[in-house]
Amino acid sequence: MTTSPRQTVEAFIAGFRLQDVDAALSTVSDDVQVTVYPLQLSDSGKPVIRGVLEDIVVSFPDLHLTVRNVLELGRVVVVEMKIEGTQAADYLGAINQEKHLDVDSAWRFTVTGDAITGIDVYWCQNQLYRRLAVKRTDHVTIV
Numbered sequence: 001m002t003t004s005p006r007q008t009v010e011a012f013i014a015g016f017r018l019q020d021v022d023a024a025l026s027t028v029s030d031d032v033q034v035t036v037y038p039l040q041l042s043d044s045g046k047p048v049i050r051g052v053l054e055d056i057v058v059s060f061p062d063l064h065l066t067v068r069n070v071l072e073l074g075r076v077v078v079v080e081m082k083i084e085g086t087q088a089a090d091y092l093g094a095i096n097q098e099k100h101l102d103v104d105s106a107w108r109f110t111v112t113g114d115a116i117t118g119i120d121v122y123w124c125q126n127q128l129y130r131r132l133a134v135k136r137t138d139h140v141t142i143v
Contacts, residue, residue, distance in 0.1 A: 005111035006070060009077040012109070012116060017065045019057045025050060029115040038125035039092070049119055055092075060085025060101060079107045083123075087132060094132040101131045 003011075008027050015023030025046055034048040035041065041048070057063060062085050069080040084102040087094075103123050110118030 003114055004072070005075055005077050005109070006072040008111050008114055008116060009070070009079060009109045013065065013067065013079065013081070016053060016057075017063075019061070019063055021050060021053045021057060024053060027114075027116050028119075029112070029117045032116060033110075033118045034121075035119070036121045038121075038123055038128070052121070056083065056085075059087055059089045059091035059096075061088050062086050075111050077109045077111060079109070081105055081107065091132065092128070094129065094134050097133050099132050101128065103128045103131060 012024045012027045015021070015026070028046055028049060030046055031044055032046060032049060033044045034052070036052055039052075041052070060083075064084040066082040066084070067079060068082065069078075071078040082102055082104055084100070087096050087099050087101060090096050104127070105121060105123040107122075108118075108120040109116050
């Protein structure tokens, strides 16, 4: 049984929403191309996206995702979602101050067959740092 690209992406998001990284990754190709623009990360392979998701899930154990829009454009699915949670561990160099994070993000997925073969992620890094009370962005651990 084949699924639509949108269904594949929705399964990824469902796993991520439940903080089940393995379930999210079950929809991802082993050689997925991952680009997370705010982190200046561009690499391929499941371990890359696993690291991104695990960092979010560990740092924000009360993670809440709100999907605002899903656009399916052939093999490409674009998801606009808000990522929310209370910081419980250091994240991206920002020390844990138990601040509430809510950051808008856009995820662009490329789906081939029944697997996600490309993930591009966008969010405003300055918004993220402001929410986590980082006062200096030249040395994010100083608050």
